[in-house]
Amino acid sequence: MLNYNHALEKLSTLLQGEKLELSLELILDIHEQVTTGLLPKFESGKLRQKPVVVSDPLTGKIVYLPPDIDQFKELMSDLITFIKTNNQNIDPLIIAGIFHKQMVIIHPFMDGNGRTTRLATKVLLAKMGLNTFNLFSFENYYNQNVTKYFQTVGEYGDYNKLEKAIDFTGWLEYFTSGLIDELLRVQKLLPELGNSPNTRLDTHHLKLLEHIKQHGFIADRDYAELTDRAKATRTNDFQKLLDLNLIERKGKGRAVHYILNRG
Numbered sequence: 001m002l003n004y005n006h007a008l009e010k011l012s013t014l015l016q017g018e019k020l021e022l023s024l025e026l027i028l029d030i031h032e033q034v035t036t037g038l039l040p041k042f043e044s045g046k047l048r049q050k051p052v053v054v055s056d057p058l059t060g061k062i063v064y065l066p067p068d069i070d071q072f073k074e075l076m077s078d079l080i081t082f083i084k085t086n087n088q089n090i091d092p093l094i095i096a097g098i099f100h101k102q103m104v105i106i107h108p109f110m111d112g113n114g115r116t117t118r119l120a121t122k123v124l125l126a127k128m129g130l131n132t133f134n135l136f137s138f139e140n141y142y143n144q145n146v147t148k149y150f151q152t153v154g155e156y157g158d159y160n161k162l163e164k165a166i167d168f169t170g171w172l173e174y175f176t177s178g179l180i181d182e183l184l185r186v187q188k189l190l191p192e193l194g195n196s197p198n199t200r201l202d203t204h205h206l207k208l209l210e211h212i213k214q215h216g217f218i219a220d221r222d223y224a225e226l227t228d229r230a231k232a233t234r235t236n237d238f239q240k241l242l243d244l245n246l247i248e249r250k251g252k253g254r255a256v257h258y259i260l261n262r263g
Contacts, residue, residue, distance in 0.1 A: 005207070005227060007033040007119055012133040012203060015126050022083060022124050024076060027108075030119045035112040047073065048110045054154065065158040066107035075106045083124065092128035096121050097175035101168055104153050118142075132182075133203060148174065199244065204229060205237060209246065212260050217250070219257040 007030060014020045032045025054064035067075055079102050087095055103117045122132055142149040152171040155162055204227050211218045211226060223234050238258060241247045247258045 001225070002228065003034045003036055003038070004115055004119075008122075008133065008203060011119060011123055015123070015131065015133065020123060020127070022080060022120065022127065024080060026123065027076075027103075027116060027120050030123075031109055031112055031116040034115045034119065035109075039111055043110045044112075047076075047108050050110075052107060052110055054107065063156050064107075064154060065160075066105070067159045071159075072106045072108055076103075076108055079103065079106065087124075087128055092125060092130055093176045093179060094172060096125045096128070097172045098168060099124055100175060101153050101171045105155055105159065105166065130179075132179075142178075205241060208237060208241065209260070212247065212258065217257045217259050 010033065011020065011030070020026065028045050028047070035044040038044075049069065051068065052066060053062045054066065055061060056063050066072065079099065083095060083099055090098075100117055100121045103120070104113060107113050109116065125132060152174045155166060207226050208218060208223055211222060215222075220231070220234055220238075223229075223237070224231075227234070229237065238247070238249075241258075242249060245261050248261045249256060249258055251257050
């Protein structure tokens with residue numbers, strides 16, 4: 001989670017400089033960020049060098065055989081070329097959805113494919129005019145129904161046998177409706193805030209609000225696990241949301257926690 005949040009913040013900062021472009025190098029960098037300390041160094045930020053299988057997390061049974069090593073590098077190159085060639089001709093939500101599913105199908109890494117794909121998709125959307133970095137995380141939406149996500153984004157069987165028959169329709173419907181639902185939800189969650197420093201919400205504020213939405217409350221110890229911000233800074237974050245009437249403080253002393261302001 002910390003790796004993912006750090007990657008979110010780094011990419012959001014880089015996007016402000018308008019120098020970030022979707023490329024294999026960027027995808028490798030994202031993968032390295034989300035898998036540092038979780039994978040061996042020779043696998044973190046590196047394309048896989050051996051075959052891999054995808055198993056059902058509940059049963060442990062193999063459900064998908066991704067492209068072979070001699071196939072997926074060319075498939076990745078073709079995917080990036082397709083995106084760059086068509087990003088002005090295809091609706092941003094559709095092309096982002098195509099990129100997302102195709103990268104999951106290619107499965108270019110030993111592990112961390114999903115997290116890397118979701119972050120790369122956020123970058124792609126931002127470059128096409130829909131910057132969701134300070135609005136919501138894909139993780140929040142997909143985690144509400146993990147089974148549905150995997151059923152629509154993944155495939156079952158051997159890629160070599162499925163290649164000509166893969167249908168993106170169900171996934172694209174799920175992906176686009178999910179994005180729209182999240183945008184509408186954020187619109188309802190937030191009041192009519194301006195762009196002044198006193199009212200603008202940053203990524204860490206939204207992470208805090210998302211945690212409350214999912215769990216019903218948040219305490220400082222919970223917030224500390226979501227971000228590496230110092231205690232004094234976290235206190236200021238809570239106070240800003242209190243001042244904006246977005247949250248309420250409950251409890252005393254060590255029992256202090258915060259809930260959404262429903263008023």
